[in-house]
Amino acid sequence: MNKELNIPNHVGIIMDGNGRWAQQRGMIRSMGHKEAIGTLKKLCIHMADVGVKYASLYAFSTENFKREKSEVDYLMKLFVNSFKKEFKFMIEKGVRVIFSGRKDPLPKKVLEAMEEITQETKNNNKLVLNICLNYGSHAEIVDTTKKLCEMYKNGEITLDKIDEDFIQKNLYQDLPPLDFVIRTSGELRLSNFMMYQASYAEFYFPDIYFPDFNDKEFDKAIEVFNTRNRRFGGVKSESKSN
Numbered sequence: 403m404n405k406e407l408n409i410p411n412h413v414g415i416i417m418d419g420n421g422r423w424a425q426q427r428g429m430i431r432s433m434g435h436k437e438a439i440g441t442l443k444k445l446c447i448h449m450a451d452v453g454v455k456y457a458s459l460y461a462f463s464t465e466n467f468k469r470e471k472s473e474v475d476y477l478m479k480l481f482v483n484s485f486k487k488e489f490k491f492m493i494e495k496g497v498r499v500i501f502s503g504r505k506d507p508l509p510k511k512v513l514e515a516m517e518e519i520t521q522e523t524k525n526n527n528k529l530v531l532n533i534c535l536n537y538g539s540h541a542e543i544v545d546t547t548k549k550l551c552e553m554y555k556n557g558e559i560t561l562d563k564i565d566e567d568f569i570q571k572n573l574y575q576d577l578p579p580l581d582f583v584i585r586t587s588g589e590l591r592l593s594n595f596m597m598y599q600a601s602y603a604e605f606y607f608p609d610i611y612f613p614d615f616n617d618k619e620f621d622k623a624i625e626v627f628n629t630r631n632r633r634f635g636g637v638k639s640e641s642k643s644n
């Protein structure tokens with residue numbers, strides 16, 4: 403990758419199109435999820451190497467429980483296998499794995515595997531990998547509101563303590579804002595992904611299914627990010643009239 407490029411500090415990835423990738427090849431949808439693990443492993447190494455500091459992945463939304471039981475069961479097994487085996491390389495690679503989302507109703511085995519990889523990587527600091535699992539922005543806002551109400555009720559905070567920064571720090575994880583959100587598969591939606599954190603993110607929607615989203619595609623995305631003029635609601639510079 404061109405060394406002059408500005409690397410976004412926090413990248414969000416909505417890993418969409420696994421099912422269609424598999425169906426296009428005459429396979430069942432779950433085979434697309436399986437293929438996605440290989441893609442993800444390579445992508446994490448690449449992101450750590452190019453200097454991304456935080457990456458948030460949309461692995462399973464609160465709404466995904468509405469899918470066929472066979473697909474949900476397959477995904478739960480895939481999560482356990484990933485955190486207990488496939489992702490072990492992250493310990494050596496300096497990747498710290500954390501999670502965002504509701505615990506209930508995730509199976510015990512998934513929760514245990516999540517805890518295991520969290521503990522094993524807790525001292526790493528090259529790349530923070532935030533895996534959104536049983537995650538939804540609406541649920542996050544509800545859960546954060548309840549947490550702040552409890553703090554208030556217990557006398558731990560006064561109302562003037564609650565500002566934008568305090569809310570951000572009390573979301574599921576205390577993370578910097580998203581700079582860049584990539585959603586593969588050509589769908590142009592946020593689908594309840596990190597709405598609070600994405601308020602000034604740049605968006606990129608490559609027309610490619612996630613299993614095919616390789617390092618080269620990621621580099622292309624970074625080049626597009628570098629063409630964006632981020633103003634955060636202000637103006638960068640006065641234009642000259644003469």
Ligand code: FPP
Pocket residue numbers: 417418419420421422423431435436438439442459460461462463466480481484533587
């Ligand atoms: C969306 O594609 C993908 C998902 C709901 C699951 C994402 C899961 C993975 C990439 C694998 C596991 C990840 C981790 C972190 C271990 P889709 O199934 O909606 O595809 P479609 O839009 O073509 O139907």
